[in-house]
Amino acid sequence: xxxxxxxxxxxxxxxxxxxxxxxxxxxxxxxxxxxxxxxxxxxxxxxxxxxxxxxxxxxxxxxxxxxxxxxxxxxxxxxxxxxxxxxxxxxxxxxxxxxxxxxxxxxxxxxxxxxxxxxxxxxxxxxxxxxxxxxxxxxxxxxxxxxxxxxxxxxxxxxxxxxxxxxxxxxxxxxxxxxxxxxxxxxxxxxxxxxxxxxxxxxxxxxxxxxxxxxxxxxxxxxxxxxxxxxxxxxxxxxxxxxxxxxxxxxxxxxxxxxxxxxxxxxxxxxxxxxxxxxxxxxxxxxxxxxxxxxxxxxxxxxxxxxxxxxxxxxxxxxxxxxxxxxxxxxxxxxxxxxxxxxxxxxxxxxxxxxxxxxxxxxxxxxxxxxxxxxxxx
Numbered sequence: 243x244x245x246x247x248x249x250x251x252x253x254x255x256x257x258x259x260x261x262x263x264x265x266x267x268x269x270x271x272x273x274x275x276x277x278x279x280x281x282x283x284x285x286x287x288x289x290x291x292x293x294x295x296x297x298x299x300x301x302x303x304x305x306x307x308x309x310x311x312x313x314x315x316x317x318x319x320x321x322x323x324x325x326x327x328x329x330x331x332x333x334x335x336x337x338x339x340x341x342x343x344x345x346x347x348x349x350x351x352x353x354x355x356x357x358x359x360x361x362x363x364x365x366x367x368x369x370x371x372x373x374x375x376x377x378x379x380x381x382x383x384x385x386x387x388x389x390x391x392x393x394x395x396x397x398x399x400x401x402x403x404x405x406x407x408x409x410x411x412x413x414x415x416x417x418x419x420x421x422x423x424x425x426x427x428x429x430x431x432x433x434x435x436x437x438x439x440x441x442x443x444x445x446x447x448x449x450x451x452x453x454x455x456x457x458x459x460x461x462x463x464x465x466x467x468x469x470x471x472x473x474x475x476x477x478x479x480x481x482x483x484x485x486x487x488x489x490x491x492x493x494x495x496x497x498x499x500x501x502x503x504x505x506x507x508x509x510x511x512x513x514x515x516x517x518x519x520x521x522x523x524x525x526x527x528x529x530x531x532x533x534x535x536x537x538x539x540x541x542x543x544x545x546x547x548x549x550x551x552x553x554x555x556x557x558x559x560x561x562x563x564x565x566x567x568x569x570x571x572x573x574x575x576x577x578x579x580x581x582x583x584x585x586x587x588x589x590x591x592x593x594x595x596x597x598x599x600x601x602x603x604x605x606x607x608x609x610x611x612x613x614x615x616x617x618x619x620x
Contacts, residue, residue, distance in 0.1 A: 423468075562575065
């Protein structure tokens with residue numbers, strides 16, 4: 243989505259200096275209602291890590307959203323925003339036992355696990371809590387696959403949940419994540435087939451699972467069109483019906499990027515335009531924001547953000563796009579150069595669209611002395 247008129251008006255009147263993110267809450271509201279409409283029988287657990295701005299959390303809490311959190315700090319943010327503990331999941335599978343204990347003290351009763359060692363920590367620190375086991379997925383079709391660090395194979399998930407039951411926990415369900423910026427509508431079908439096998443195996447032992455956490459992965463539009471929330475809802479419901487028949491379990495979704503990505507725009511400035519040799523036909527364009535200022539998702543050029551310049555419409559040519567820091571890794575697009583106007587000049591302001599998710603939270607505290615990415619929520 244292009245910058246909204248509200249964002250353009252804010253930038254024109256406030257004229258904030260330096261790079262900054264501006265998020266339009268009205269877009270977040272529209273996205274929440276789109277997910278509600280697309281999957282009316284699923285509870286929405288917003289992935290706080292995508293953008294934990296208090297204004298966003300307060301809005302979503304007021305709309306009835308639940309929250310997927312990755313740390314005690316995020317749990318406290320969700321509580322401060324007005325969420326009750328029963329609307330918060332501790333969704334990180336890698337937790338210190340004392341953090342589990344603190345979450346339990348705050349009233350959290352829903353925890354993610356993916357191994358028996360984590361189950362044992364939860365059993366000690368959060369007795370009788372509900373746990374769901376994350377199952378590995380291949381992440382095929384995603385711009386940002388998440389297939390190795392989290393989760394276990396379905397056969398191990400059976401063992402993990404069996405162990406949870408043995409230790410007095412509520413073996414509540416399974417979860418998966420099909421990969422961030424997932425544009426393949428069939429990805430959930432493959433993952434739900436695995437989930438159903440775990441359900442069926444444990445049912446034979448008298449352990450009745452109740453919930454499938456279908457994770458995030460819902461995309462935002464960058465340079466290419468992506469399916470709308472409704473298309474995901476239809477595909478997911480068809481897959482649920484195919485694998486679970488009339489016994490569809492309770493379901494959860496965890497949109498992060500899909501909730502806030504298209505609600506934000508970063509204003510940036512061209513710091514330098516240069517070449518590496520007299521006969522070099524590719525310019526280097528340096529912005530005042532780079533990988534360490536909030537654009538970490540350009541790693542491996544996975545996410546290609548739309549960039550709007552004041553000279554759009556002029557003749558375009560490819561360039562290498564880089565950030566301002568003294569680190570050779572701070573290059574955004576080089577393998578596939580980025581087309582920008584030849585008339586672009588030092589001092590021009592550019593807008594980097596679709597940056598509402600995973601930017602402020604990836605911004606370094608003070609690498610090279612640059613301040614963290616400032617954020618305005620309107």
